[in-house]
Amino acid sequence: MSTGLWLVGARGSVATTAMVGALAVRAGLAARNGLVTGGRVFEEAGLPALEGFVFGGHDVVSLPLAKRAEALAQGGVVPRHLPAVLADELEQIDARIRPGGRREGETQAGHAARLADDIRAFGEATGVDRVVVLNVASTEPPAEPHPAHASLAALEAALAEGAGVLPISSLYAYAAFRAGASFVDFTPSTGARLPALTELAAQEGLPFAGSDGKTGETLVKSALAPMFQTRELHVQSWVGMNILGGGDGATLADPHAVLSKTRSKGRSVAETLGYEVVAPVHIDNVPDMGEWKTAWDHIAFEGFLGVRMTMQFTWQGCDSALAAPLVLDLARLVARAAQAGESGPLPALAFFFKDPVGSTEHRLATQYDQLVEWARGLARRSA
Amino acid sequence: MSTGLWLVGARGSVATTAMVGALAVRAGLAARNGLVTGGRVFEEAGLPALEGFVFGGHDVVSLPLAKRAEALAQGGVVPRHLPAVLADELEQIDARIRPGGRREGETQAGHAARLADDIRAFGEATGVDRVVVLNVASTEPPAEPHPAHASLAALEAALAEGAGVLPISSLYAYAAFRAGASFVDFTPSTGARLPALTELAAQEGLPFAGSDGKTGETLVKSALAPMFQTRELHVQSWVGMNILGGGDGATLADPHAVLSKTRSKGRSVAETLGYEVVAPVHIDNVPDMGEWKTAWDHIAFEGFLGVRMTMQFTWQGCDSALAAPLVLDLARLVARAAQAGESGPLPALAFFFKDPVGSTEHRLATQYDQLVEWARGLARRSA
């Protein structure tokens, strides 16, 4: 089964790392570290192989992929020697990346149609069995609510009138579904999470997944919060401080854009524990961090007889290196779900996300159990 | 159902905190924080209530419980006002504590018989439905292997000859089983983990559980290691440093005794990950830490494309406050298991231990799922 991966933000760090990694792994130049679906438990699930992946995407920047890969190698995100070795293949992918931004004078309907055409054309040109669109672009500010979001009919009517009612991430989801592709939102942006788009996915029989890849601080939170919960240790406060550089750091320096992120990050603890907790989360742009991110969390909790104790952790991760394999995992899983006839939100993929669609489960181990069980179900279905 | 809790090391920090806590909770003077079996999911399991607990035990020291409780209050382990409020009840328990050490001229068989008599007499005098013996004494050095450990017959023969073949923790397990009591080893000592004693427990139809209560660093390890495993992040090294004071710190300053502990602590990571990891563990006696313990762990791991990342955590806990509620939980669970007719090792209690008998499961969430499932099974059985 060949699969087209259409990446929104195709020239960004996450997308480039994912491409370099997929190419390196299939050329035998890298191990499968970090690929969840590389685990033995997924062997029977009929997931499409990385070997059958074909990449394309939208972006608003024009820096060639090979240059981006070199910058990532400089920053220690990908091995030094890989960009040169993979330069030809990256150039071929680059030729399939289309400009994503809105053109002057274009209505939102026109913009969406063009994006959908790009996706459809990619599928046809490459002859892949199916296409998965994955949003790995920059985080948007929280979307303004609009009545046209409430139903597909209302949305189509508004678009037909030339209105611009969708946040850009949702426009991509709309275009994906219109082009017959499934959709994954790796960012905290709105994406497919509008009633109108859920309706469209159902109508087209397409699955979708999201939101906001769980790659660092929140990953650890979702592993630790159940410990406090099952041990009946009462968490009093859980403070998180994140410092990061790169494009992500710059985007999140915008106090409006950061809101989507801190909201998304703040949810899991209280939902796991079942009570409200003082849990401020900060994100600071510290340019010298480059592609690296450090999170410090301080957790105060009350044990037996009210004794107060604390735990702290520091996570020093490379966000793109953590996100990229998950993007490949999600493409495999969502393509397989589409093939197996699943449509709408995929709650079984909550393991990958800070704010999972169709699920309120935030406990990492439980999410993994659900993922594995779902993968076992896939194994029993015809491929 | 009334339950006798016979604590080996009854005047130590853990035992005293457990008693003070149980008395305080049932007097409505303290919340049930830290009590795992206080969770809603255990409500139907037919566990005996704290209200029906009667305490007794062995110890080699004679400092009265009420004094010990005051010292714990000074050290911030139990609330300041409680020791005075509970002084009368603590005095009553104190009267039931028997000297545990070997008397001059006593053979090990004679010692064991006396210990068993004490336990039996406690059960009869208090009229409790059943007795659980819980070892919360100091950590022993690793036991020397001995042929008499291999079977009950060999053990009885050796004892009959006046030989001293059992480590002291195992002598208590032997005495417990001989007195018809179930046994819990909260320390890393040998306890019931000898073929001869497993045979005896089976013969007497008595359940047992252990070893080494999971209260701090290893608890966190067992929550975090599965995160690395399911995310396919390759752990390269996991270094642990523990500093603690109190009696525990002094005991573990003995390089021989500390071996039991560091061995027990070192097991979980490699067993969870499924591969060998450089994982040194240090324990330092730092007297000014008092009843408090600080652990620092440094984890280095390799992600996608071999990118190296790290995580550190610092755990600042009060060991007695973490251990005491688990002692009460284990008494409830093991008493119920005995009532329900279970015998031999109880692998479903792995959640509580660093080195669980009858189980190789170290993943905390999975251990919890197994515990809950087992508790649900208990609910279906007649009480």
Next chain:
Amino acid sequence: MSTGLWLVGARGSVATTAMVGALAVRAGLAARNGLVTGGRVFEEAGLPALEGFVFGGHDVVSLPLAKRAEALAQGGVVPRHLPAVLADELEQIDARIRPGGRREGETQAGHAARLADDIRAFGEATGVDRVVVLNVASTEPPAEPHPAHASLAALEAALAEGAGVLPISSLYAYAAFRAGASFVDFTPSTGARLPALTELAAQEGLPFAGSDGKTGETLVKSALAPMFQTRELHVQSWVGMNILGGGDGATLADPHAVLSKTRSKGRSVAETLGYEVVAPVHIDNVPDMGEWKTAWDHIAFEGFLGVRMTMQFTWQGCDSALAAPLVLDLARLVARAAQAGESGPLPALAFFFKDPVGSTEHRLATQYDQLVEWARGLARRSA
């Protein structure tokens, strides 16, 4: 030499801890830990003894000191038994605390006159040799500039017209100088740092010191930054995160008030290093922290051949316990300066402050050397 300590915010945590501590030390109930001027090097400087201290002050709250002391004992800031032992003495001090807030209809000139009267009356009633006014009240937002701040004449003219031109901390400094008392600002508020007030201090021959007691994160910064500087390690970023509860936490939850603090905290690193550094500082109100404060700092620096390295520290301190002895030190030092005829800002006291008046020296060890040298100078003057 007897000294009157007039504390602005006399019923707050810092003031109460300072009083409890001074009373306890002179009663032989506590050691002199944390008292800088308790060091041997200050023995010859002729500083007034704690034994001769008499306390009074202004406050806007009416909770009796003894109650406040009990709350501090509950929070672990002062030993449990002290408040009861010192209750009578605290009550006597309490009787000397006057309401500080502005009364309805009172002009700022009238308010100032009343405050000055209170201070003068305290000096006369107690017969102390001199009075030092110390501001340990809550942090104010940064003051709005006003033309009347530029000179004493302009200020007096504005006050005479009934205008309210001074921030409240400066009003206290004005009242202190008018009452013949020297002034110490332990907060980041404006206090005596206006040309008009510097002029007044000079005219009255009174010394003053400030601002913003250096008690935790900034203290460590001022010890560490010179290490990076003298080792020529180029600091790229220095991120600070502070979490604290108590009244201080609540005050600093106000985004306006916190500005004075973060500005004051941000200065030292760049001034020590001699170049600009990305150095964001956050302060979060986490009520369960009570009187305790935890700071986490992350420092990234570049060494030889551009190798990037990092250092992190976590400081877990009790702010009132760190501040209180410095308040007593400052009273001793400023009273002695006044006696020795010094007037105006005292740069030699930079060691105590985040944002020292009359000094740009932020290196802790150098500040200490300057303090010691100044104290040696005092020793040579007649007492």
Next chain:
Amino acid sequence: MSTGLWLVGARGSVATTAMVGALAVRAGLAARNGLVTGGRVFEEAGLPALEGFVFGGHDVVSLPLAKRAEALAQGGVVPRHLPAVLADELEQIDARIRPGGRREGETQAGHAARLADDIRAFGEATGVDRVVVLNVASTEPPAEPHPAHASLAALEAALAEGAGVLPISSLYAYAAFRAGASFVDFTPSTGARLPALTELAAQEGLPFAGSDGKTGETLVKSALAPMFQTRELHVQSWVGMNILGGGDGATLADPHAVLSKTRSKGRSVAETLGYEVVAPVHIDNVPDMGEWKTAWDHIAFEGFLGVRMTMQFTWQGCDSALAAPLVLDLARLVARAAQAGESGPLPALAFFFKDPVGSTEHRLATQYDQLVEWARGLARRSA
């Protein structure tokens, strides 16, 4: 002034990094970060320029410098592109490295004579004005005391008899002095710290410095301990945990060799504070750390009224990158001292060492002040 740097352990990480760095800096390919003597305050001291440095040395391994430099580049210690650029120059240095180990049948006197000949020949062949021998080899176990260490006469007599009485580091010091070179011990080994060798240095009019370069955890300790001391905060315990890989990690995995190191590391805190402190130091070999070292320190201290507080820090450094510039600094300073006629131990260089010869000063800032004062003194002497 041209200076010969004769490095004992010339093909090790520290030596190679120092050489690569010196070559890169003088070629304008790298900044002077990390070079203490690059500071403005040393401009007038008449120190020899890096530009006049000529390298040679002893080693027991034969891996060419250029290969070692490549390995260091792989490990992130030196920039990727430098080894290739500097390959020719490194090869020239390599040709000047002589085998250091003892030959079969060679007496210690013979060994010393050969080493001295090598050093003398290097000086003559290169025509440098003077030679400084710097020991950057692996750490030795603590030396066994021997009567022959007590005086030069006793030493010469023992050597003449064919005895092997000197630890290898001391043999290099002896050879250096015999060859008219000054000596710096950057390791905790014995080096010149024997009465016999001090006597020899005096006799030859040669200066020496050491021991044990202060590059990480101890550096931070020496910056922080004075903070606790001057603030009269009573340190109760100061626990240090070090994890490191590389050759250094492997050497220190030897429990005997590590003793020199932990003793050297343990001294500074108690000497600065003036009282004994529980201060265990651990060093663990964790091979995956490569050339990197992480130290975690936990400091517990008592403040006003006995309130207990803590501080922790984590230092993540690249030891070779921290040590290398200090090696160059020391060569400059010691060469200048020799030129200015100083002989014997140089206490003014305590700033660079964990265990400074001729000095008990451990406070970093005070050490820096002494260094600067000494450098100012040099400026006043004829060059």
